[in-house]
Amino acid sequence: MLAQEATTNINPGLAMIGYGLGAIGPGIGVGVIFAAVINGTARQPEAEGKLRGLAFQTFILTEVLALIGLVLYFIASTA
Template sequence: MDISTITVLAQAAAAEDYGANAGRAIALGVGGGLGAVGAGIGIGTIFGKVIESVTRQPEMKDEITSIQWLGFALCEACFFYGLVAGLIAFFL
């Protein structure tokens, strides 16, 4: 093999690595991004409905607030699941 053949093979191998890394980066961005969008929509909906509920029935404020924090925690957990899935796709 001469030096030009080795150079071409090395460039082809590098191009494959760039493609794989680009796909991994896209997977991480999509996993984290969609998780963040979903969590943002869910949290906004939860707090909006809590405000509506408390204005309609102020005497239920304590019970509504406890349920609100449970919904908030579940939305955040879904975000972290999306982020972890993106990280797994990136590193594996």
């Protein structure tokens, strides 16, 4: 069998379930990030600006994982 002939067809429903499971990790990560910001601000209110900047940077990095999963879902469901 040639490599060009070998194709795999992924069920779109299965791809959607995979994306849903893959989105759990970034969801938990965002919760942990902002919980740490709230705790840090409660302990040292003067560091709120620095903590907020770091929180949004790590929030963006965490959300990129969910967006990559969304793109892979669309690739898998159209293939």
